[in-house]
Amino acid sequence: MTDTKPGTPGIQASCKVAEIVGPSYKQVPACKAASGACNPCPCWRVTPDTKCSALSGYRLEVARNAPAVSGTRVEATCLGPK
Numbered sequence: 001m002t003d004t005k006p007g008t009p010g011i012q013a014s015c016k017v018a019e020i021v022g023p024s025y026k027q028v029p030a031c032k033a034a035s036g037a038c039n040p041c042p043c044w045r046v047t048p049d050t051k052c053s054a055l056s057g058y059r060l061e062v063a064r065n066a067p068a069v070s071g072t073r074v075e076a077t078c079l080g081p082k
Contacts, residue, residue: 001046001056002079010034010046011058015078017044019062021069028074031063038063044076 005012017028019042031043042064049059060076062068 001058004079011056013046013058013060013078015044015046015060015076017060017062017074017076019068020073020075021071028062038065041065042068 001011001013003011004014015030017030019026019028028042028044029040031045032039034045034047042062044060044062046058046060048057050057052059060078062074
C-alpha cells in the first residue's frame with residue numbers, strides 16, 4: 001500500500017472500494033475521518049493493524065452505522081509500492 005502524502009501523519013492510501021450484493025455493485029467513498037463514526041456511511045479507511053506488520057502494517061476497513069446486508073462482498077484495489 002502506497003502512502004500518497006508521506007509528509008502527512010498516518011497513511012493516505014489511494015484505493016477503489018466497492019460493495020457487491022448479488023448483481024449490485026456500489027462504489028464506497030473514503031471516510032472523511034481516520035477514526036470514529038463513519039461519514040459518509042458506509043465509507044472506507046486505512047487503520048494500523050499489527051496483524052498486518054509483515055506487509056504494510058495497515059488494514060482497510062469499511063465503516064458502517066449498521067451491519068452489512070447478508071452476502072455482501074467488499075472488493076478493494078489500492079496503489080502498491082512503487
